[in-house]
Amino acid sequence: MSPALHETQPEDFQPLEKLRAVQDRKLEALGRRLAASPDWQAHLSRAGVEARDLRDRASLAAMPTLEKADLRARYPFPMLTVPGESVARFCATSGTTGLPVLFGFTRHDWEVTLVQQMARIYRAVGVAPGDRVYQGYGYGLWIGGSAMDVALNAYGAVNFPVGPGRAELMLQWLVDHAYTVTTMSPLWLMTLITQARKAGFDPRTQWRLRIGLFGGQSVSATFREEIEAQMPPGFRAYNIYGATESGGPNLSVSCPHSHAHDQMHLINEDSVLTEILDPRTLEPVAPGEIGEVVFTTLDKQASPLLRWRTHDLVRLAARPYDCACGRRAYPLISRLVGRSDDMLKVRGVMVFPTQVEDVIAGVQGLAKEAWQIYIDGDGHSLDQMEIAVERLAAAAASADDLVAEVHARIKARLGLNCTVTCHPDGTLPRYEAKATRVIRRTPRS
Ligand SMILES: [Zn+2]
Structure with missing residues (x-):
C-alpha cells in the first residue's frame, strides 16, 4: 500500500x-x-x-x-x-x-x-x-x-x-x-x-x-x-x-x-x-x-x-x-x-527592480511601498539610473543621510553609481495593482 x-x-x-x-x-x-x-x-x-x-x-x-x-x-x-x-x-x-x-x-x-x-x-x-x-x-x-x-x-x-x-x-x-x-x-x-x-x-x-x-x-x-x-x-x-x-x-x-x-x-x-x-x-x-x-x-x-x-x-x-x-x-x-522583460542594463551592469526593492526594504526611515527608478538613455545603452525614495515623516535620519545610505548600498550590491533623490512622505505614486517601478524618460538629444 x-x-x-x-x-x-x-x-x-x-x-x-x-x-x-x-x-x-x-x-x-x-x-x-x-x-x-x-x-x-x-x-x-x-x-x-x-x-x-x-x-x-x-x-x-x-x-x-x-x-x-x-x-x-x-x-x-x-x-x-x-x-x-x-x-x-x-x-x-x-x-x-x-x-x-x-x-x-x-x-x-x-x-x-x-x-x-x-x-x-x-x-x-x-x-x-x-x-x-x-x-x-x-x-x-x-x-x-x-x-x-x-x-x-x-x-x-x-x-x-x-x-x-x-x-x-x-x-x-x-x-x-x-x-x-x-x-x-x-x-x-x-x-x-x-x-x-x-x-x-x-x-x-x-x-x-x-x-x-x-x-x-x-x-x-x-x-x-x-x-x-x-x-x-x-x-x-x-x-x-x-x-x-x-x-x-x-x-x-x-x-x-x-x-x-x-x-x-x-x-x-x-x-x-x-x-x-x-x-x-x-x-x-x-x-x-x-x-x-x-x-x-x-x-x-x-x-x-x-x-x-x-x-x-x-x-x-x-x-x-x-x-x-x-x-x-x-x-x-x-x-x-x-x-x-524587466531586466535593465545600465552601463553594462544587469539591474533588476527587485534588487533595488531589497535595498530600500533594508533602509530604516524609507516608505517601503513608494519608490521609482528613472532611466535615461536611448534604450540601447542606458547610462543613468535615478532612484527616487520617500522619507517617512517620522524617520530619524535626515533626507541627506538617507540618500547617502541608499547610494552606498546600491553601490555595494550592484557595483553601480546612481543618482538618489529623496522625496517627502506621500509624494511618490502609489499603485493599487501591479506597480510600474521603472520609468524611462525621454532620450536626451
Ligand atoms: Zn532542502
Missing part, C-alpha cells in the same frame, strides 16, 4: 539518477502524446523536428520553446491534446496583456497529478492533516485558490476557502478560528498584521499561524523577516512558485533548510521538468548564474507544454544539489529575481 499523502514518499528523497531515468521515460511518452496532436505537429515541424524525436533529456534541447504568442494564435483552446469532453475544468492566465489563455485539466490532471504535486509541497514545509488553513488565494478561472482546495481536501487539512479580502472579518476569525496555516499573498498578510495592530489585536500572541505559503509575489528575505518578527514565535513564511501553464503553484517551494538562504527546491521535477536557461542563447546557465525558467509538463494529459518560456528569472544555486534536508534530486533556485 502506498503511504498516505502526508507521509514521506520514496520519491521525495530519491537519488538524482533515478529522477533522471523517470524524466527520460516520461519525455518519450510525452513525445508519443504530442505526435497525435495536429497543433503540436505544426508547431514542431516549423522548427524542423517531430514529436517522436523527443526521446529523453538529451533530445529535449533540440525541441523549440513555446511562448504565449504561439498559444494566442490557436484561440480558444490552444494545444489541447484531449477531446473537449475529457476536460474536467479549465483555468486561465490573468490576461493582463490581452485575452486570457485557457488551459484544460482532465480529472486525472486535477485530482491526481495536481494533488500529488501540492502534497509534496505541503510535506516539505510540514503541513499536517487537521491543520486549519486560511486559504486566501483567488478563485474563479485563476488556478491558485481552486488548486489549493482540491489538494488540501485530499491531504486531510481543514480548509477555510476565504479567498482574498474581507480584512475586518478575518481579523476576528484569525483569533477565533485559530488557523495554523495560510496560503495567500505576503502583501495581504502584511496588511492584515498592520490592521490587526490598529484594531488592538496582537498577532504574536493571539494568532496560531505557524506556516505561510506565499506565492503570487516573490518575497525578499528582508520582507519575510519583517513579517516573521511580527508573527507568533516559530512562524515561517515560505515562498512557493508556479503558474497556470505548469498546472498550479507546483514548481518550487523553500524547505526549512533552504528558507534561511532564500532558496527554493524545484520540488516536482519528476512531473514538471525545469530548465534554467540564458534568455538570449537558451543555453543552460551554470550554477550561481541567473537564467529564465523554462519548463516541460511531464504528466499533464490536457494542455501539456513542451519547453514553455516563463520569462521569470531566477538564480540557480551555486550548489544546487546540496541542501541539508537531503532532497538530492530537486535543485535549489533563488526566489524570482525579476522577469526577462
Whole structure:
C-alpha cells in the first residue's frame, strides 16, 4: 500500500539518477502524446523536428520553446491534446496583456497529478492533516485558490476557502478560528498584521499561524523577516512558485533548510521538468548564474507544454544539489529575481527592480511601498539610473543621510553609481495593482 499523502514518499528523497531515468521515460511518452496532436505537429515541424524525436533529456534541447504568442494564435483552446469532453475544468492566465489563455485539466490532471504535486509541497514545509488553513488565494478561472482546495481536501487539512479580502472579518476569525496555516499573498498578510495592530489585536500572541505559503509575489528575505518578527514565535513564511501553464503553484517551494538562504527546491521535477536557461542563447546557465525558467509538463494529459518560456528569472544555486534536508534530486533556485522583460542594463551592469526593492526594504526611515527608478538613455545603452525614495515623516535620519545610505548600498550590491533623490512622505505614486517601478524618460538629444 502506498503511504498516505502526508507521509514521506520514496520519491521525495530519491537519488538524482533515478529522477533522471523517470524524466527520460516520461519525455518519450510525452513525445508519443504530442505526435497525435495536429497543433503540436505544426508547431514542431516549423522548427524542423517531430514529436517522436523527443526521446529523453538529451533530445529535449533540440525541441523549440513555446511562448504565449504561439498559444494566442490557436484561440480558444490552444494545444489541447484531449477531446473537449475529457476536460474536467479549465483555468486561465490573468490576461493582463490581452485575452486570457485557457488551459484544460482532465480529472486525472486535477485530482491526481495536481494533488500529488501540492502534497509534496505541503510535506516539505510540514503541513499536517487537521491543520486549519486560511486559504486566501483567488478563485474563479485563476488556478491558485481552486488548486489549493482540491489538494488540501485530499491531504486531510481543514480548509477555510476565504479567498482574498474581507480584512475586518478575518481579523476576528484569525483569533477565533485559530488557523495554523495560510496560503495567500505576503502583501495581504502584511496588511492584515498592520490592521490587526490598529484594531488592538496582537498577532504574536493571539494568532496560531505557524506556516505561510506565499506565492503570487516573490518575497525578499528582508520582507519575510519583517513579517516573521511580527508573527507568533516559530512562524515561517515560505515562498512557493508556479503558474497556470505548469498546472498550479507546483514548481518550487523553500524547505526549512533552504528558507534561511532564500532558496527554493524545484520540488516536482519528476512531473514538471525545469530548465534554467540564458534568455538570449537558451543555453543552460551554470550554477550561481541567473537564467529564465523554462519548463516541460511531464504528466499533464490536457494542455501539456513542451519547453514553455516563463520569462521569470531566477538564480540557480551555486550548489544546487546540496541542501541539508537531503532532497538530492530537486535543485535549489533563488526566489524570482525579476522577469526577462524587466531586466535593465545600465552601463553594462544587469539591474533588476527587485534588487533595488531589497535595498530600500533594508533602509530604516524609507516608505517601503513608494519608490521609482528613472532611466535615461536611448534604450540601447542606458547610462543613468535615478532612484527616487520617500522619507517617512517620522524617520530619524535626515533626507541627506538617507540618500547617502541608499547610494552606498546600491553601490555595494550592484557595483553601480546612481543618482538618489529623496522625496517627502506621500509624494511618490502609489499603485493599487501591479506597480510600474521603472520609468524611462525621454532620450536626451
Ligand atoms: Zn532542502
